[in-house]
Amino acid sequence: MQNLEGLMVETGRVIQxxxxxxxxVKQGQVCVVYQGFDQVLQRIVAIKVVPAEQVSTYRAALRLTSQFSHPNIIGVYDVIPESDGLYIVQEHVEGEDFAALLLSQPTIYQIADMGRQICQALMYANTSSRKVCHGDLTPSSILRDRRGAIRVSNFALPSDLTYFNGWSVVGGDGVALADSETPWGQMSELRLADDTRSIGILLYQLLSGRPQGATSVEPPSDGRLRFHRNVPPELCDIVARALIRQHPQRFETPDALYAELKAIADALEPYEPVTSFKSEDVMKPHQMLPTGGTGKLSAASVMVSQERAQSGLLSHYRPDAGLAVSDAPGRVAEATSSDPQLVNPSFPDQAYGYTPMAQSAPRRVNMPVLIVAGLLLFALFFVIGYFLAQMFLH
Structure with a gap:
């Protein structure tokens, strides 16, 4: 990490x-970030101070991303060159950084939803009109705002090789980056695959078994994945397919990973009671209410889970193992189940903590009983009518 003392700016200074x-606010590996105030538009901003030797790198990244406008991407407002470096004025985001997210222990639904949102940011950057890859998707690039939206920054910057080298032991075949030749930010198939794997690394850190109070997760020295006991094997499989380069069903684009994360996030989304109904709000036959726990799982999702288990897509999770441990497709390591932070996945249905709702059989109408009841009612009304007639005639 370079010395950032020269980047420290006296607070109270007014730029331009x-x-x-x-x-x-924080000191990063390359830049220093301050909270500032835009005296013209009367709003709080974040001001990133870039050292002179890094100005050309950041200018190149800004040229690629200057037109970005997306709810999951931190916006850039202004760029001010100065003799001592570059000042980048950005959107100010109140919320939690990645270390705070680890401490807050988000729910399984929230983690799946966070992954989905990160994918959305990358998919926006990857469109044919932009063709930008992130390249440096590390914990320092992620914030969650007060409304729960994930905000991604640092697009098109050089990769943190120390970080990616460390995580190369986990399903990375010892390779930090599949594409280190393409200029930073520019898109290639391998660069897309690197970004997708980076999402898997972030999700694994949030889902892994870790000590209470940990603000960071180190790569496991043996390269094997260990998930928290509450993580559904279905989500373990999604993360493994993102992380493990040799996985036969590996995700190679954020789009493919997004589709799977969206499905599981939709299935786990907490149920909120409806206070008023419209005709379109009535559940269709295939829709199901939650059967317990903190979320809901549709019948279709349960069927997908069963099909995956039967087809072997979850082959690197053993039903009788003490925890979910995987270092390569189809390879499982035994471990003791005594560690409370580690998972004990088993499947099918009950493996995920959800049981499909049993549909009650349609009730049959007992025709003989219905006929007898009709005759009794007829006799009763006949008797009442007879007595009434006798009274009025006399």
Whole structure:
């Protein structure tokens, strides 16, 4: 990590007679970030101070991303060159960084939804009109705002090779990046695959068994995946397919990973009671309410889970193992089940903590009973009518 002392700016300074530096937010590996105030538009901003030797790199990244506008991407407002470096004025996001997310222990639904949102940001950047890859999707690139939206930053910057080298032991075949030749930010098939794997690494850190109070997750020295006990094997499989380069059903694009994460996030989405109904709100026959726990799982999702288990897509998770451990497709390591932080996946249905709702059989109408009841009612009304007639005639 380079010395950032030279980047420290006195708070209270006004840049370009507009942006007031209020206080230091964080020191990164390359830049220093301050909270500032835009005195023209009267709003809080984030101001990133880039050292002179990195200006050309950041200018190249900004040229690729200057037109980005997406709810999952942190926006750039202004770029100010100064003699001591570059000042990048960005959208200010109140929320949690990745370390805070680890501490907050988000639910399985929230983690799947976070992965889906990260995919959305990358898919936006990957469109044919932009063709931009991230390249440096590490914990420092992720924030979650107060509304629960994931915000991604640092697009098109050089990769943190220390970080990716460390995680290359986990399903990476010892290779940090599949594409280190394409210029930073530019798209290639291998660069897309690297970004997709980066999402898998982030999700694994959130889902892994870790000590209470941990603010970071180190790559396991033996390269095997260990998930928390509450993680559904279905989601374990999705993360493994993103992480393990040799997996036969490996995800190679954010689009493919997004489709799977969206399906599981939709299935786990917490049920909220409806206070008023419209005709279109009535559940269709295939829709199902949650059967317990903190989420809901549709019948279709249960069927998909069963099909995957039967087809061998979950082959690297053993039903009788003490935890979900995987270092390559089809390979499983035994472990003791005494560690409370590690998972004990088993499948099919009950493996995921959900049981499909049993549909009650349609009720049959007992015709003989119905006929007898009709005759009794007829006799009763006949008797009442007879007595009434006798009374009025006399």
């Amino acid at each position: 007679r507009r942006y007031l530096l209020q206080h230091l």
